[in-house]
Amino acid sequence: MHAYRSHTCAxxxxxxxxxxxxxAGWVYRVRDHGGVLFIDLRDHYGMTQVLADPDSPVFAxxxxxxxxxxxxIDGEVKARHTDLINPKIPTGEVEVFIRDIEVLxxxxxxxxxxxxDQEYPEETRLRYRxxxxxxxxxxxxxxLRSRVVADLRKRMxxxxxxxxxxxxxxxxxxxxxxxxxxxxRLHPGKFYALPQAPQQFKQLIMVSGFDKYFxxxxxxRDEDPRADRSPxxxxxxxxxxxxxxxxxxxxxxxPVLRQxxxxxGNGRKVDAHWPRISYRDAAxxxxxxxxxxxxxxxxxxxSEHFRGSGFAIFAKLLEHEGTEIRxxxxxxxxxxxxxxxxxxxxxxxxLPGMGYIFWRHGDDGLEAAGPxxxxxxxxxxxxxxxxxxxxVGDAAFxxxxxxxxxxxxxxxxxxxxxxxxxxxxxxxxxxxxxxxxPMYEADAxxxxxxxxxxxxxxxxGGMEALKGDPLQVLGYQYDLACNGSELVSGAIxxxxxxxMYTAFEIAGYGKDEVEKRFxxxxxxxxxxxxxxxxxxxxxxRMVMLLADEANIREVIMFPMNQRAEDLMMGAPxxxxxxxxxxxxxRIVPKD
Numbered sequence: 001m002h003a004y005r006s007h008t009c010a011x012x013x014x015x016x017x018x019x020x021x022x023x024a025g026w027v028y029r030v031r032d033h034g035g036v037l038f039i040d041l042r043d044h045y046g047m048t049q050v051l052a053d054p055d056s057p058v059f060a061x062x063x064x065x066x067x068x069x070x071x072x073i074d075g076e077v078k079a080r081h082t083d084l085i086n087p088k089i090p091t092g093e094v095e096v097f098i099r100d101i102e103v104l105x106x107x108x109x110x111x112x113x114x115x116x117d118q119e120y121p122e123e124t125r126l127r128y129r130x131x132x133x134x135x136x137x138x139x140x141x142x143x144l145r146s147r148v149v150a151d152l153r154k155r156m157x158x159x160x161x162x163x164x165x166x167x168x169x170x171x172x173x174x175x176x177x178x179x180x181x182x183x184x185r186l187h188p189g190k191f192y193a194l195p196q197a198p199q200q201f202k203q204l205i206m207v208s209g210f211d212k213y214f215x216x217x218x219x220x221r222d223e224d225p226r227a228d229r230s231p232x233x234x235x236x237x238x239x240x241x242x243x244x245x246x247x248x249x250x251x252x253x254x255p256v257l258r259q260x261x262x263x264x265g266n267g268r269k270v271d272a273h274w275p276r277i278s279y280r281d282a283a284x285x286x287x288x289x290x291x292x293x294x295x296x297x298x299x300x301x302x303s304e305h306f307r308g309s310g311f312a313i314f315a316k317l318l319e320h321e322g323t324e325i326r327x328x329x330x331x332x333x334x335x336x337x338x339x340x341x342x343x344x345x346x347x348x349x350x351l352p353g354m355g356y357i358f359w360r361h362g363d364d365g366l367e368a369a370g371p372x373x374x375x376x377x378x379x380x381x382x383x384x385x386x387x388x389x390x391x392v393g394d395a396a397f398x399x400x401x402x403x404x405x406x407x408x409x410x411x412x413x414x415x416x417x418x419x420x421x422x423x424x425x426x427x428x429x430x431x432x433x434x435x436x437x438p439m440y441e442a443d444a445x446x447x448x449x450x451x452x453x454x455x456x457x458x459x460x461g462g463m464e465a466l467k468g469d470p471l472q473v474l475g476y477q478y479d480l481a482c483n484g485s486e487l488v489s490g491a492i493x494x495x496x497x498x499x500m501y502t503a504f505e506i507a508g509y510g511k512d513e514v515e516k517r518f519x520x521x522x523x524x525x526x527x528x529x530x531x532x533x534x535x536x537x538x539x540x541r542m543v544m545l546l547a548d549e550a551n552i553r554e555v556i557m558f559p560m561n562q563r564a565e566d567l568m569m570g571a572p573x574x575x576x577x578x579x580x581x582x583x584x585x586r587i588v589p590k591d
Contacts, residue, residue: 004072004104010046014093016077021096023048024072024104026134027065029115037062038095041073042134048091050075052098061101068114068131070105073098122553127567129558141555145543148264149216152237152539155256161214161239166201168194168218172517178222180232188584194220194233197536199456200521202240203493206532207524212252214239216539222564227551228485228541231564240534246476246492249533250433253480253488257537261429264546269428274480278436283403284326287411289437292484293430295418299410302327302398305384311355311375317400325400328414329388332421333395334358339370342397345416349409351399357381358395366392404444415484429482429545436460437477440470440506450507453477457491458533459503466502476533483545490535497525 004024012021025043032038036053039062050073052062065071075096086092111127112120114134125132132138157163172179172193179193195201197219205213217238225231241249254274261270275293282289285298303324306314317323333339339356346354357370368381388396397413399406418424439459441452449470457475459465465473480488494500500522504514515522543555553559560566580586 001074008045009041009043009048010090012048012077012091012094012096014079017079017094019077020074020099021077022072022074023050023096025070026114027067027069027071029067030065039065041071044139046091047089048094048096049080049086050096050098056098058098058101061103062098065101065103066107068107068110068134069103070107072102072104074100123561123567126553126559126561129568133557138554141543141547141549142557144264144547145539145555145557148260148543148546149235149539151260151263152256152537153216155259156214156237156239159212159252159256161212162210163215164205164210164213165215166195166198166205166217170195170201171520180220180222183583183585185583196221197236198238199454200518202238202534203456203495203521203532204524206240206242207527207529211242212239213241213534217536225560225562225564228544230540230552230556230559231562232560235539237537237539238534239536240532242530242532244492244531244533246435246478246533249490249492249535250478253535253537257431257480257488260542261546265429266546266548271428271430274431274433276433276435279434279438280436282432282434283407287407287409287414288484289434289479290481290484290486291411291432291434292415292418292424293432293481294426294428294483295415295424297329297414297418297423299326299328299414300388301325302384302387305380305387306376306398306400309376309380311372314355314398314400322402323400324403325398326403326406326410327384327388328354328397328399328410328417329390330395330397330417330421331390331423332393333417334360334393335395336369338420339395339397342413342417346399346409346413349412351406351409354413355398356395357384357398359385359390359392361392372398431487432481434479434481435477436474437479438471439473439475439477439503442471448508454489454491455504455507456493456500458494459499462496463499463502466499466506470506478535480535480537485541485545486538487541487545488535488537490533492531492533495525495529495531497522500525 001022006022009023009025023041025041028040028042028047030037030039036051038049038051041048041050052059056062073096075098077094077096080093080095110131112124112131114131133142169182169192177196179196182192182194184190184192198215198217202213215238217236218233219236220233223229223231241252258270279289282291284301287299301324303318306325307318309315314325318325335358339358343353343356355372357368357373360367360369368378373381384396390396399410438452439457440449442449453475454477457477460474460476476492478490479486494503501511501514540552540556544552547555549555558568565571
């Protein structure tokens with residue numbers, strides 16, 4: 001017999017009754033039923049109930065074991081009584097009577113229990129991640145992640161893509177976040193960078209004559225943490241294609257994602273139609289460039305109904321250029337209690353509040369209620385109701401000013417309204433391509449022009465488009481949103497040097513600086529660069545959606561905490577004096 005096990009803890013069934021077997025695993029829990037000790041023995045594969053009574057030759061030793069001790073047992077497989085069969089586990093028809101036991105690894109008092117659903121502080125969970133990973137839900141999430149990665153890899157190969165690996169130590173690249181720098185021992189005073197993404201390398205692969213590249217790529221960005229973003233590193237399905245248009249990229253990635261979500265979505269519906277929404281319309285309708293289309297609410301511009309109206313706050317706002325009034329229709333939200341609650345929500349978010357109108361039955365039929373209705377009068381109120389398609393029992397909420405001051409809050413309010421009124425369909429995955437991103441943005445304080453997204457994107461209209469107002473230039477950039485998360489981001493690349501120089505010049509980067517920072521790509525583009533484009537899928541975020549988790553750390557095996565610390569391994573750590581000397585570095589303490 002094998003030194004540790006003849007079967008896993010998920011293998012045994014009624015066909016094994018009478019056999020002598022050897023199992024190894026962890027003690028999930030111990031139950032004492034009147035002198036008979038039952039142990040749920042757990043390994044990576046599943047659970048088997050083992051037991052010992054005073055007739056067992058090792059009963060005294062079995063009495064000593066505690067939760068999460070790692071043990072090996074030998075015993076005889078017995079059939080459970082019909083009334084005691086556990087249909088929830090594969091081994092539920094049998095149990096193993098212990099004849100011999102060996103403690104492979106005893107456990108100290110546990111800082112967190114593996115058995116049960118008790119909540120623990122995140123700091124405790126991350127410090128003892130090896131215990132946390134033994135817990136069923138987290139263990140399942142990590143296994144789901146592994147299966148999803150294997151599935152994506154297979155689908156990419158089956159679609160004609162070839163997997164290549166790009167360097168981990170490279171030069172700094174502007175991807176919109178801070179680099180992690182790596183000092184060079186051989187070149188004192190100089191630094192490598194961990195790649196924020198394989199952006200330049202995958203473009204160089206296309207210039208090198210390869211046609212369809214993909215990689216499950218680690219990416220490193222020194223970012224502030226969020227619930228849906230790791231503060232240090234993440235993985236993405238990275239891909240690039242030559243001789244393609246935007247439509248070709250969509251056609252390549254859509255079936256891969258659709259089939260993966262169908263395979264791992266636990267029965268949730270995957271929308272067949274993935275609409276394309278311009279960045280401008282997404283901001284107008286949803287207040288965000290990653291809308292949750294499970295929520296049917298679509299905001300509308302209702303400025304004309306308030307211009308010159310009796311509601312002085314909005315009427316005066318509209319006298320200023322660039323201002324507007326937007327409405328959030330809320331079917332089923334037509335009660336003063338709900339409207340007051342949403343007004344309080346807006347105040348909590350930092351706005352003065354949200355105006356509202358709700359419609360109810362009145363003496364003469366349909367009646368509009370609320371402060372705004374009284375101020376603007378029945379004619380304007382009815383025009384608003386008609387535009388929004390609302391009726392009895394419905395409401396509308398209003399925010400005004402320059403969109404940049406209220407758009408994000410309006411988007412969050414839309415989400416809250418959809419949740420509270422049960423308008424958001426939780427049992428589906430709703431995708432939308434967000435397209436036509438602006439190439440440039442102006443700094444709110446200085447007015448200086450800079451890239452708003454990926455600087456390597458081809459402007460729509462090519463060189464001609466760059467001759468006009470930079471803020472009107474659109475790029476061939478696109479994101480794929482799913483259930484309120486950005487899942488994919490990509491672009492058709494700028495492969496023409498003269499257009500690239502001009503595009504960077506508009507953002508304040510001279511030709512010399514472009515050649516210094518991106519010399520490898522600039523040099524390659526002088527030798528016959530093909531039109532190319534691609535995208536990258538956030539694997540951590542995808543698994544988070546599939547696992548129905550709200551925090552990305554629930555799908556990463558060894559994540560950092562909110563302060564970008566690895567509490568388990570003690571990172572970041574202080575370097576030794578010898579290490580600093582060898583690298584020619586000195587740490588300057590902060591005042």
